[in-house]
Amino acid sequence: MDHPPLVALVGNPNAGKSALFNALTGARQKVGNYPGVTVERHSGRMALPDGRPIELVDLPGTYSLDPSSPDEAVTRDVVLGRQQGERLPDVLVVVADATNLDNHLRFVLQLKALDRPMLVALNMVDMAERDGLKFDLDALSAEIGCPVVPTVAVRKRGLDALRDALAEVLAGAPATLPPPLDSFDADIRHFQREARRVAGVAITEQPRARAVTRSMDAIALHPVFGPIILLTLMFVMFQAVFSWSEAPIGWIEGLQGWLAETAVATLPENFLRDLLVEGIINGVGSVVVFLPQILILFLFILVLEASGYMVRAAFLMDRLMASVGLSGRAFIPLLSSFACAIPGIMATRAIDDPKERLTTILIAPLMTCSARLPVYALIIGAFIPARQVVPGVGLQGLVLFVLYLSGIVGAVLAAFVLRRTLAKGQGGGFMMEMPRYQMPSLRDVALGLWHRAYVFLRRAGTTIMAVTVALWLLASYPVAPEGVKQSEYSAAGRIASGLEVVLKPIGFNHEMSLAVIPAMAAREVAVSALQTVYAIDATDEEQGAQELGGRLSGRWSLPTALAFLAWFVFAPQCLSTIAVVRRETNGWRVPGLMLGYLFALAYAAAGITYWSAVALGL
Numbered sequence: 191m192d193h194p195p196l197v198a199l200v201g202n203p204n205a206g207k208s209a210l211f212n213a214l215t216g217a218r219q220k221v222g223n224y225p226g227v228t229v230e231r232h233s234g235r236m237a238l239p240d241g242r243p244i245e246l247v248d249l250p251g252t253y254s255l256d257p258s259s260p261d262e263a264v265t266r267d268v269v270l271g272r273q274q275g276e277r278l279p280d281v282l283v284v285v286a287d288a289t290n291l292d293n294h295l296r297f298v299l300q301l302k303a304l305d306r307p308m309l310v311a312l313n314m315v316d317m318a319e320r321d322g323l324k325f326d327l328d329a330l331s332a333e334i335g336c337p338v339v340p341t342v343a344v345r346k347r348g349l350d351a352l353r354d355a356l357a358e359v360l361a362g363a364p365a366t367l368p369p370p371l372d373s374f375d376a377d378i379r380h381f382q383r384e385a386r387r388v389a390g391v392a393i394t395e396q397p398r399a400r401a402v403t404r405s406m407d408a409i410a411l412h413p414v415f416g417p418i419i420l421l422t423l424m425f426v427m428f429q430a431v432f433s434w435s436e437a438p439i440g441w442i443e444g445l446q447g448w449l450a451e452t453a454v455a456t457l458p459e460n461f462l463r464d465l466l467v468e469g470i471i472n473g474v475g476s477v478v479v480f481l482p483q484i485l486i487l488f489l490f491i492l493v494l495e496a497s498g499y500m501v502r503a504a505f506l507m508d509r510l511m512a513s514v515g516l517s518g519r520a521f522i523p524l525l526s527s528f529a530c531a532i533p534g535i536m537a538t539r540a541i542d543d544p545k546e547r548l549t550t551i552l553i554a555p556l557m558t559c560s561a562r563l564p565v566y567a568l569i570i571g572a573f574i575p576a577r578q579v580v581p582g583v584g585l586q587g588l589v590l591f592v593l594y595l596s597g598i599v600g601a602v603l604a605a606f607v608l609r610r611t612l613a614k615g616q617g618g619g620f621m622m623e624m625p626r627y628q629m630p631s632l633r634d635v636a637l638g639l640w641h642r643a644y645v646f647l648r649r650a651g652t653t654i655m656a657v658t659v660a661l662w663l664l665a666s667y668p669v670a671p672e673g674v675k676q677s678e679y680s681a682a683g684r685i686a687s688g689l690e691v692v693l694k695p696i697g698f699n700h701e702m703s704l705a706v707i708p709a710m711a712a713r714e715v716a717v718s719a720l721q722t723v724y725a726i727d728a729t730d731e732e733q734g735a736q737e738l739g740g741r742l743s744g745r746w747s748l749p750t751a752l753a754f755l756a757w758f759v760f761a762p763q764c765l766s767t768i769a770v771v772r773r774e775t776n777g778w779r780v781p782g783l784m785l786g787y788l789f790a791l792a793y794a795a796a797g798i799t800y801w802s803a804v805a806l807g808l
């Protein structure tokens with residue numbers, strides 16, 4: 191049987207290959223698998239203007255012929271005629287995004303160097319027009335050395351011209367060609383330079399601001415430099431959380447100390463004074479102390495958002511997310527979850543694929559929300575020495591960075607597993623519009639910070655205060671007889687002793703077991719709970735003499751402290767999140783699943799951390 195000519199769609203990810211494939215083949219599609227790999231083969235039938243049939247295959251997007259994934263390897267091998275189960279394509283239709291020409295041209299030129307019959311579909315010209323871009327298509331075609339057809343795949347524009355051009359290229363193509371071997375020039379930088387030059391020739395008009403944004407994006411979105419810049423920014427951010435916050439934390443502590451002293455000096459010694467000093471001023475104060483660190487974190491986030499960088503970060507993450515079966519659409523909910531999982535989970539409504547949404551909801555609590563920061567900062571401040579690893583890189587900031595990273599890695603792994611089991615499916619790429627870079631407005635940033643401070647302080651004055659006071663009461667009564675530790679004799683202490691049985695194997699002590707229960711109401715309460723417990727047990731001389739960090743570092747071993755951190759990275763320590771998940775998913779199944787898997791993860795992570803640290807002799 192004679193095969194119809196084979197035409198392959200190739201190009202960078204998100205160029206619109208699949209959109210074009212769908213537009214050209216309609217319902218006449220087949221999905222199979224390439225032998226030996228888990229890469230799907232999408233093929234379909236289309237007809238040339240004279241009615242002759244063509245077999246069209248849609249290949250996975252790739253940035254170059256130098257593959258970094260099995261998908262990309264299939265694309266390279268098909269193009270080179272080496273792929274098992276695929277003929278050498280008679281013609282390549284290279285799809286390029288007109289709004290991103292300089293980047294996409296790199297691969298176009300690399301393919302052209304293979305010297306195979308090809309044509310270029312300059313796709314997304316609608317978006318390019320909207321951006322105020324104008325092209326000299328003849329010049330572009332001459333530079334590349336093959337026909338160039340403008341298309342708008344999603345509106346089926348330019349398809350006739352594409353079919354005409356295809357017929358022409360096919361007519362000129364030799365019947366058979368030996369498959370090219372490793373004859374392509376691997377020097378990617380050469381193609382990069384050429385791409386910029388050709389784009390410069392082909393783009394005849396572009397707005398100035400766009401030109402600036404373009405050249406900044408060439409670096410910020412670069413496949414190598416982009417991620418490096420993103421990681422560096424994150425890294426600097428976490429360093430700053432510690433190094434800039436010392437002075438303001440001192441002021442708050444000073445104020446808190448003064449309040450407590452004044453209260454002790456002026457009020458008669460009774461139950462109310464204890465409640466005020468131990469429960470409220472020192473308990474809630476121990477959480478409020480972390481306000482500067484939260485504000486520094488949000489200063490970075492707000493500035494990055496307002497400058498237009500955050501969308502670039504989402505773009506960079508899109509590929510990583512796709513590799514675990516999520517799309518870039520999940521990025522915004524996940525990013526908001528760094529502030530708090532609740533708005534993040536509500537933002538998943540924008541994800542139309544129900545299984546992708548489910549996965550996003552389930553992993554959102556692994557993003558480090560700002561309520562964890564006080565816990566992290568307390569333990570890091572108490573146990574990790576404030577020294578420099580190398581000049582300019584503080585160890586404390588580094589540990590904080592690692593904690594945030596652990597949450598992300600946990601989420602990536604969880605998504606990977608979920609997308610292969612309970613919520614099977616693949617992530618589709620999605621297109622993000624890149625806003626212009628701009629100087630963030632001082633006023634907006636200040637307003638954003640004010641809002642953050644307000645939210646945090648309101649939480650401190652309501653939930654955190656209420657839980658702290660309740661805990662203080664439960665930890666103060668019944669009053670222990672002489673010689674018995676109050677924190678163990680009290681009501682809270684007895685509950686904690688029950689829990690301690692379960693938590694002891696992962697290195698937790700009695701006080702920690704006590705702190706994790708009220709922390710379910712709000713994670714920050716872990717801090718005030720520890721403050722309360724130690725204050726209640728303290729002898730009079732100790733009372734108030736030592737701040738919480740100092741107390742902890744004297745009492746906990748390092749493995750225990752690290753286990754506590756690991757627990758807080760993963761544990762579903764937040765009832766409001768569970769409640770929102772129940773509301774968003776209409777039932778207890780998903781929140782139940784979330785509680786189960788996160789507690790299991792937290793328990794395992796804390797245990798592994800503890801026992802590894804013990805084994806290492808820390």
Ligand SMILES: Nc1nc2c(ncn2[C@@H]2O[C@H](COP(=O)(O)OP(=O)(O)OP(=O)(O)O)[C@@H](O)[C@H]2O)c(=O)[nH]1
Binds near residue numbers: 202317341620
């Ligand atoms: N405005 C506009 N959007 C388009 C056009 N072509 C594709 N898109 C959109 O661009 C996004 C990416 O398109 P896809 O067809 O999935 O891209 P792809 O090249 O198959 O991407 P990979 O399979 O990841 O390599 C989708 O959201 C499309 O709807 C176009 O001509 N104009």
Ligand SMILES: [Mg+2]
Binds near residue numbers: 251
């Ligand atoms: Mg595709």
